[in-house]
Amino acid sequence: MLELKNISKIYNPGTVTEMCLFEDFNLKVRDGEFISVVGSNGSGKTSMLNIICGSIPINGGEVLINGKNINRLKEHKRYEQMGRVYQNPALGTCPDMTILENMSIADNKGKPFGLGFALNKKRYEFYREQLSSLGLGLEDKMNIKLGSLSGGQRQAVALLMATMTPLEFLILDEHTAALDPHTADIIMELTDKVVREKKLTAIMVTHNLRYAVEYGDRLLMMDRGHIILDKSGEEKANATIDDILDIFNRISIECGN
Amino acid sequence: MLDLIISTVTQGFIYALLSFGIYITYKILDFPDLTVDGSFPLGAAVTAVLLLKGVNPYLTLLAAAVVGAIAGFVTGFIHVRLKVRDLLAGIITMTALFSINLQIAGSNLSIERGIDTIFTSPVAMTLLGSATLLVRKLIISLIILIICKVLLDLYFKTKSGYLLKAVGDNSTLVTTLAKDMGRVKIIGLVISNALVALSGAVVCHEQRSFSSTMGTGQMVFGLATVIIGTTIFRNLSFVKGTTAVIVGSVLYKICIQIAINLGLPANLLKLITAVLFLIILVIGNFHKGTVRKNAGA
Ligand SMILES: Nc1ncnc2c1ncn2[C@@H]1O[C@H](COP(=O)(O)OP(=O)(O)O)[C@@H](O)[C@H]1O
Ligand SMILES: [Mg+2]
Numbered sequence: 001m002l003e004l005k006n007i008s009k010i011y012n013p014g015t016v017t018e019m020c021l022f023e024d025f026n027l028k029v030r031d032g033e034f035i036s037v038v039g040s041n042g043s044g045k046t047s048m049l050n051i052i053c054g055s056i057p058i059n060g061g062e063v064l065i066n067g068k069n070i071n072r073l074k075e076h077k078r079y080e081q082m083g084r085v086y087q088n089p090a091l092g093t094c095p096d097m098t099i100l101e102n103m104s105i106a107d108n109k110g111k112p113f114g115l116g117f118a119l120n121k122k123r124y125e126f127y128r129e130q131l132s133s134l135g136l137g138l139e140d141k142m143n144i145k146l147g148s149l150s151g152g153q154r155q156a157v158a159l160l161m162a163t164m165t166p167l168e169f170l171i172l173d174e175h176t177a178a179l180d181p182h183t184a185d186i187i188m189e190l191t192d193k194v195v196r197e198k199k200l201t202a203i204m205v206t207h208n209l210r211y212a213v214e215y216g217d218r219l220l221m222m223d224r225g226h227i228i229l230d231k232s233g234e235e236k237a238n239a240t241i242d243d244i245l246d247i248f249n250r251i252s253i254e255c256g257n
Numbered sequence: 258m259l260d261l262i263i264s265t266v267t268q269g270f271i272y273a274l275l276s277f278g279i280y281i282t283y284k285i286l287d288f289p290d291l292t293v294d295g296s297f298p299l300g301a302a303v304t305a306v307l308l309l310k311g312v313n314p315y316l317t318l319l320a321a322a323v324v325g326a327i328a329g330f331v332t333g334f335i336h337v338r339l340k341v342r343d344l345l346a347g348i349i350t351m352t353a354l355f356s357i358n359l360q361i362a363g364s365n366l367s368i369e370r371g372i373d374t375i376f377t378s379p380v381a382m383t384l385l386g387s388a389t390l391l392v393r394k395l396i397i398s399l400i401i402l403i404i405c406k407v408l409l410d411l412y413f414k415t416k417s418g419y420l421l422k423a424v425g426d427n428s429t430l431v432t433t434l435a436k437d438m439g440r441v442k443i444i445g446l447v448i449s450n451a452l453v454a455l456s457g458a459v460v461c462h463e464q465r466s467f468s469s470t471m472g473t474g475q476m477v478f479g480l481a482t483v484i485i486g487t488t489i490f491r492n493l494s495f496v497k498g499t500t501a502v503i504v505g506s507v508l509y510k511i512c513i514q515i516a517i518n519l520g521l522p523a524n525l526l527k528l529i530t531a532v533l534f535l536i537i538l539v540i541g542n543f544h545k546g547t548v549r550k551n552a553g554a
Contacts, residue, residue: 079435086429094426097419105419109434113416162433 002029002052002169002201007061009047009225021047021225025061029203031168033232034195036212037205038244039222040252045205048222049171052203054078080110083162085155087174092158095147099138099157102146103127106161130160134190152183159187163194170195172204176211184208188215209241209248219244223251263391265514269507270398271463272478274405274456276486276502278449279479284487284498285425286445288336291347291476293453295354296328298472300454301461302362308461309368314375318401318458325454326447328354333443351472359469367466374462394463401459405452406499412448421445453479474527481534482506488540 007025012018021044029035039045050056052063054075062069070078085092093102104118107127124142131139134156138149146154155175163170172191176184188208192215195202206212212219219236221229221244229247231239275297282290300321307317328350336346368374375381376394385393412418424431424441431438453475461467486505490496516529 074437076432076435076437079433082433084433091427091429092433094423094430096426097422101419105416105423105430105434108416111416113420113436115412115415115417117414118416118419119414 001031001064001066003027003062003064003067004048004051005062005064007051007063008059009044009051009056010059013059022051023225025225025227027220027227029201031201032199033218034192034200034202034216035204035218035220036216037203037220037222038207038209038212038248039220040248042224043222044225045222046173049084049173049203049205052078052169053082053084053171081167082169082171083167084171085158085162085173085175087177089151089154089158089178092161093146093154096145098143098145099131099149100124100127100142102157102161103130103142103164106164109165130164131157134160135186150183152179152187155179155183155187156190159190159194163198163200167198168201170200170202170204172202172206174205174207177207191215209244213239213241213244221247260391261514261518263395265510266507267391267395267398267463269510270395270402270503271459272456272482272510273402273503273506274459275453275475276479276482276506277405277409277499278452278456279476280483280498280502281421281445281449281452283480284483285422286442287425288343288442288446289347290329290332290446290449291344292328292332292350292354292446292450293347293476293479294472294474295351295358296325296450296453296472297457297460297475298358298467298469299328299354299361300325300457301467301471302358302366302469303454304458304461305366305368305467306362308372308374309366311372314373314378314462315380317462318375318455321454321458322451325457326451328454329446329448329450330443332450333439333446336446337439337442355469355472358472362467362469365466365468368461369465374465375459376462398459398463401455402503405455406503409499410497417444474530477530477534478509481530481537482509484537485509488537 004025004027007022008020009022010018010020027048037045047056051058054073058071063071094105100119104120104123107123108118127142128139131142136153136156138153138157146157149157155178159175175191176187179187188211191204194200202216204216217236218232219229219239220227228251275293279290279293282288303321303324304317307320308314332346332350335341335349336343341349373379376390376397381393381397385396388396413422420431420436420441421444424438424445428438431441457471460471482505483502484505485508486501486503487498489504490501513526517523521529
């Protein structure tokens with residue numbers, strides 16, 4: 001179980017731009033849950049993920065995994081059991097390295113990265129299999145640089161790389177937002193498949209209400225640093241895009257826009 | 258004339274070691290490392306002192322590489338752990354090294370004829386005794402260069418080497434791979450400055466001297482050679498970066514030699530270097546700009 005307990009987060013404390021985003025923010029994520037998170041821009045979705053991953057400091061509260069406080073665990077250490085895919089496809093891969101080289105560094109996640117050769121011929125077949133599961137024909141292009149692929153192709157490889165080694169949590173921040181609708185659908189399908197197959201606990205921020213409704217088994221809506229909607233089980237299964245859109249519009253009106 | 262060509266190429270080989278170092282920091286890590294202007298003479302200072310103490314000339318190379326590595330570590334530590342900006346971290350170490358180098362050497366040193374260098378040691382004489390000193394310098398520098406090049410090329414194929422490339426390419430990814438990117442940067446700076454100090458050590462053997470100012474402008478020289486080399490081979494992806502850098506270094510030394518032969522006063526050398534460097538950078542930027550435009554279209 002992953003838990004955010006009494007989190008407070010203040011940006012730029014002590015300056016004129018001081019901004020209190022979270023005050024006593026709480027969230028419990030059960031093992032194996034696949035949560036989709038929606039919410040308007042600036043509602044704190046990315047900040048929440050950054051707090052979970054340790055990418056930004058917090059001003060109070062606790063981040064707990066299985067009851068154990070991980071506040072002091074460094075960001076890179078937390079990724080030993082987490083994978084993350086960002087909105088920007090460029091952040092998940094190395095553009096100047098080939099697909100093969102990228103696959104091999106991802107394959108070595110969790111290992112020491114010592115002086116052994118990085119490329120292991122015995123793993124090539126495995127990489128080919130993984131790539132061909134994407135259905136993008138990348139398995140025949142293993143020696144081209146990642147930078148020459150399209151955004152969708154890069155994001156597909158980034159997703160593969162993030163989930164190649166054993167992990168518990170998958171953190172997705174609008175990872176389909178930069179893609180065209182068709183490619184976004186492919187990536188979303190892949191995401192769902194890998195979450196199910198590997199029985200991951202996943203948190204997916206998305207602006208696509210259809211994805212939020214169709215995928216995952218719990219739905220959160222955030223607004224100005226608060227969780228204003230939390231549906232799971234039956235309630236989530238029965239939710240429709242229109243329901244969600246309704247609530248969305250209502251909070252926008254309250255905001256005055 | 259032939260002698261001049263040989264000695265110029267030899268210079269190119271020796272300074273290519275320094276260019277390897279800059280290749281790692283500037284090209285791979287994207288880290289403008291000014292430590293170089295201090296770690297280059299550091300290598301020479303340590304070498305001069307050890308030679309004068311009668312230490313085996315080949316061991317002095319090793320010692321120089323080790324102290325260079327320490328200098329690189331210091332810059333890395335200042336930048337990564339104390340969170341000082343990259344350029345400033347290098348400047349701090351460089352400034353400190355200026356005093357440290359003088360402390361080590363006492364003053365400018367020269368190594369008298371009676372003391373064997375790597376070019377005149379018994380080993381060198383048995384193997385290459387029939388060649389003139391000039392040719393021996395060429396061959397021995399080439400051997401050292403090739404050893405370093407092969408080791409570096411091998412290193413770039415290891416997991417650690419891949420991680421180094423990845424940090425320069427996309428440091429976010431390295432973090433999500435559960436690796437401390439700061440540590441990787443420090444490793445890069447350590448290797449880089451070990452090579453730079455080694456270059457300084459070989460120069461000390463070659464000139465039989467150490468001078469406290471011999472580091473001035475070495476960083477800019479190294480940058481220029483890396484940019485020349487990688488620009489020439491830009492479109493030939495099968496040419497290794499290390500090879501490109503060697504070509505850049507030799508070409509650069511030849512250009513400077515030609516300029517001197519045409520009657521350029523030695524005092525103007527640094528000015529010419531600066532102007533050349535500016536031209537190279539502008540051409541490099543211009544090229545980058547067009548690439549981006551093309552990529553955006
Ligand atoms: N580094 C930062 N410095 C100051 N304010 C920030 C910073 N990052 C985010 N914020 C503010 O925090 C709020 C939430 O941002 P974010 O978590 O990115 O929202 P979301 O991902 O839901 O769009 C926004 O109002 C934003 O301006
Ligand atoms: Mg966001």
